[in-house]
Amino acid sequence: xxxxxxxxxxxxxxxxxxxxxxxxxxxxxxxxxxxxxxxxxxxxxxxxxxxxxxxxxxxxxxxxxxxxxxxxxxxxxxxxxxxxxxxxxxxxxxxxxxxxxxxxxxxxxxxxxxxxxxxxxxxxxxxxxxxxxxxxxxxxxxxxxxxxxxxxxxxxxxxxxxxxxxxxxxxxxxxxxxxxxxxxxxxxxxxxxxxxxxxxxxxxxxxxxxxxxxxxxxxxxxxxxxxxxxxxxxxxxxxxxxxxxxxxxxxxxxxxxxxxxxxxxxxxxxxxxxxxxxxxxxxxxxxxxxxxxxxxxxxxxxxxxxxxxxxxxxxxxxxxxxxxxxxxxxxxxxxxxxxxxxxxxxxxxxxxxxxxxxxxxxxxxxxxxxxxxxxxxxxxxxxxxxxxxxxxxxxxxxxxxxxxxxxxxxxxxxxxxxxxxxxxxxxxxxxxxxxxxxxxxxxxxxxxxxxxxxxxxxxxxxxxxxxxxxxxxxxxxxxxxxxxxxxx
Numbered sequence: 001x002x003x004x005x006x007x008x009x010x011x012x013x014x015x016x017x018x019x020x021x022x023x024x025x026x027x028x029x030x031x032x033x034x035x036x037x038x039x040x041x042x043x044x045x046x047x048x049x050x051x052x053x054x055x056x057x058x059x060x061x062x063x064x065x066x067x068x069x070x071x072x073x074x075x076x077x078x079x080x081x082x083x084x085x086x087x088x089x090x091x092x093x094x095x096x097x098x099x100x101x102x103x104x105x106x107x108x109x110x111x112x113x114x115x116x117x118x119x120x121x122x123x124x125x126x127x128x129x130x131x132x133x134x135x136x137x138x139x140x141x142x143x144x145x146x147x148x149x150x151x152x153x154x155x156x157x158x159x160x161x162x163x164x165x166x167x168x169x170x171x172x173x174x175x176x177x178x179x180x181x182x183x184x185x186x187x188x189x190x191x192x193x194x195x196x197x198x199x200x201x202x203x204x205x206x207x208x209x210x211x212x213x214x215x216x217x218x219x220x221x222x223x224x225x226x227x228x229x230x231x232x233x234x235x236x237x238x239x240x241x242x243x244x245x246x247x248x249x250x251x252x253x254x255x256x257x258x259x260x261x262x263x264x265x266x267x268x269x270x271x272x273x274x275x276x277x278x279x280x281x282x283x284x285x286x287x288x289x290x291x292x293x294x295x296x297x298x299x300x301x302x303x304x305x306x307x308x309x310x311x312x313x314x315x316x317x318x319x320x321x322x323x324x325x326x327x328x329x330x331x332x333x334x335x336x337x338x339x340x341x342x343x344x345x346x347x348x349x350x351x352x353x354x355x356x357x358x359x360x361x362x363x364x365x366x367x368x369x370x371x372x373x374x375x376x377x378x379x380x381x382x383x384x385x386x387x388x389x390x391x392x393x394x395x396x397x398x399x400x401x402x403x404x405x406x407x408x409x410x411x412x413x414x415x416x417x418x419x420x421x422x423x424x425x426x427x428x429x430x431x432x433x434x435x436x437x438x439x440x441x442x443x444x445x446x447x448x449x450x451x452x453x454x455x456x457x458x459x460x461x462x463x464x465x466x467x468x469x470x471x472x473x474x475x476x477x478x479x480x481x482x483x484x485x486x487x488x
Contacts, residue, residue, distance in 0.1 A: 017060065034262060101123050144252075159220065188204065206232070207235070329353075412439050413442075432447060
């Protein structure tokens with residue numbers, strides 16, 4: 001008999017049966033420090049060591065998606081193990097080819113042929129039964145979801161699509177139903193009179209559904225999570241506890257690079273092994289997206305401003321960074337440089353800001369021809385702006401970083417100006433990717449990145465450090481970089 005035996009609980013969990021020493025060893029293997037544990041009150045009071053375990057010792061349960069990691073651990077330690085028949089049963093009844101995927105898109109009258117990476121992703125999802133799909137901005141994620149949901153829908157399987165934000169629900173439904181001529185019946189959580197049993201694809205948010213009873217989730221055969229790295233872990237666990245009957249499940253995200261090891265493994269455990277559609281670099285090299293050129297402009301600030309910022313007293317690093325950003329966003333000379341740059345450029349321009357006060361200042365300088373979008377602008381208005389700009393030749397959109405994935409879908413963007421400081425490995429490619437959609441009028445993109453040099457006596461300011469980090473990201477993506485310098 002094997003030292004460790006693994007049995008199926010449901011499609012979310014397996015049960016581990018073994019002697020206590022092996023169970024405790026396995027618990028330690030799947031234990032990690034929680035993100036931000038050192039700031040938690042219980043840790044500060046000495047009531048918690050800051051670690052969480054993905055193995056429930058009391059219930060002896062482990063996420064089913066972590067079985068490959070379990071097997072690696074057991075093999076490494078020379079422990080024998082046996083998986084029950086139900087655990088190793090195939091998740092998928094299909095074994096389709098690339099040609100079958102292409103043929104299927106024709107069958108559902110897709111408006112265009114999927115590119116190779118989309119075909120491979122759809123094939124992987126259908127043949128594997130569960131996975132995390134790593135799909136960068138501009139990789140055609142919604143068209144992949146369209147293919148998957150259509151396939152399952154025509155097999156008489158109802159799909160629950162859980163989305164990060166309510167604003168994205170209508171956008172995704174519009175893509176699948178209207179833009180792609182979706183053949184299925186669609187409804188959202190906001191269609192109050194619609195019974196989920198009467199539709200093929202149902203859209204909701206994790207905030208709206210995690211408290212629903214288990215019986216409600218039993219209406220669905222397939223689970224798709226969009227932007228899963230943004231789901232709150234506790235809510236995601238609550239949902240998955242009620243979705244134990246759903247074997248087919250796919251999670252979508254641009255990247256897991258910014259997540260802790262615990263978060264990555266939780267997502268892997270719930271959805272499956274990550275599968276990368278393509279890197280942004282590959283999409284650029286293959287001509288699937290527009291080819292960008294980054295114009296990295298080093299803005300050298302006056303010595304008096306450098307000295308003032310460097311010698312100011314701050315409570316901590318957070319306050320120091322906040323004060324630096326406030327100075328930059330309030331800087332009239334810098335803001336006028338952005339608006340003057342915009343006026344010199346030909347074609348449609350998108351200016352990116354982070355804080356509302358800064359966005360308002362930029363709009364005022366750009367003038368009446370500017371389209372302004374932040375979190376207060378209704379989704380319908382954002383979509384209307386996008387359609388209008390696509391028809392124009394010299395428009396300027398001033399858009400906040402927080403609304404990039406929500407209703408801002410402009411094909412004909414000729415250049416972008418990054419008017420704010422951005423650090424995240426997720427946000428930077430996402431912003432760049434928003435400008436990379438090809439159209440009949442464009443196959444290149446000019447991207448202006450402003451780096452604020454306020455270095456004083458060898459002390460480097462924080463936003464300038466971030467600027468240099470962004471340059472490294474662009475280089476990793478294989479993007480052409482043109483370095484420029486300007487004295488304010």
